[in-house]
Amino acid sequence: MKKLLTGILGLCCLAIFASFEGPDSETCDTNALKDKARKAMEPFKFDAAKLMKISTRGQEYKKEIEVPLFSGESYRFVFNAEALKSAIGIEIFNKDKDSKNRKLLFSSKEAGADKKEFVWNYDKSTKVYVDYTIPAGENGAFNGCLLFMLGYK
């Protein structure tokens, strides 16, 4: 009886262990990403940061971040993609994804598809929209983290 109970407990443990397998066990060293992005940010000053944890889905999808910018400031956008297992598309537009005739201001493809860090400067006071395009993959599979840091001077 005692062994049977131990066995049941064992199966429970295995079930718990199995639940820790897969995407949730994946981690990113945020401090390492932050330190690298901060170096790329110099001489600009830190303004905001967005850590995006990326999982794939059965089909390609997009994430958009609206970034307000103010007059009289120059801005630097730094993207650190070192913690991503496979590349995602990074684009910056002058209008949101639902707008017609929006203008592409920056594209990671043009900057170099094999790069892991992207730096882009901008000095207009308007909103811009950062779009991430996550390619199709295994549904729910963890692809890693992308850090976006915004600076100004």
Place this chain on the structure above:
Amino acid sequence: MHLNKAASALYGSLATAACIFLFSCGSGKKDDQKEVTSTKDTTAPAAAEHKGDQTSYTLPSPIQIASIFKKAGLTYYPNIGNAAENASKYNAGKVNESLNLGVYSADLSYCALNKQAQDARNYLKASRQMAEMLGLGKVFETDNLASRFDANLSVDDSLGPIIADMEMQTDLILQEREQEYISATVFAGAWVESMYIGGKVFEKGKGKNVSAHLIEQMAIANNIIKALKANESKDPAISGVASDIASIRDLFENFAGVKALTQDRDEVDFSKIAITDAEMAGFIKKIDEIRAKIVKG
């Protein structure tokens, strides 16, 4: 019977092995606060997780807003900010605490950029007190931020980068912990306090250029409201904060000059909006009213 015993023994062995493996794996990561352990998209409202097309927002740091006002000629007046000793009275829950952490972050930025070392030290202490109540005391330990701050109190232009580091640490820790609702309320408090300080300096007649930047800041009012509304389910007090910010926005959007420029337009250049003196007085009064609600505790 022998087979059952053997199976039982096998389960027992597997159980022991699995438990040992499970806990040995867990202990290696548990203490490493640097690492992110979730796969959720931290920038998106949870309810819209699988829609995939939702937009999230960045909100400027309090030190950047202070810097914009400073460039516009915002002069320093002592005692405009919330009294640092009030920090001990904010204990009515996370929203109340995070709003006032934001208020003190804005006051700290205002003092630091105007080289008011002693006032900045007092606001740093108040900010730390609020941060500790929110479980963010670690921010002040990372990279020796607090001691760097003390060591640089008398060094010109060195406090700004240290405050920026604190804000960055706070942002990232909250994102790692998936507590972005705290980020949103901290920012709401900081934004209201920054607008309040800008309004007070404008009223004293020594910040004529500040009015244009007060107006320009309204470009992010909707982002703050959306960020708060996306997190309403996390704490019932958040919807009240969103309504307060919305009341400032609604007043502003009803000014004739604002209506004329924003009607039927997707994109508005806020730097081109002009409002009358009476409208500006009403606008500042509304900000005062909302700020008073936040700092009363």
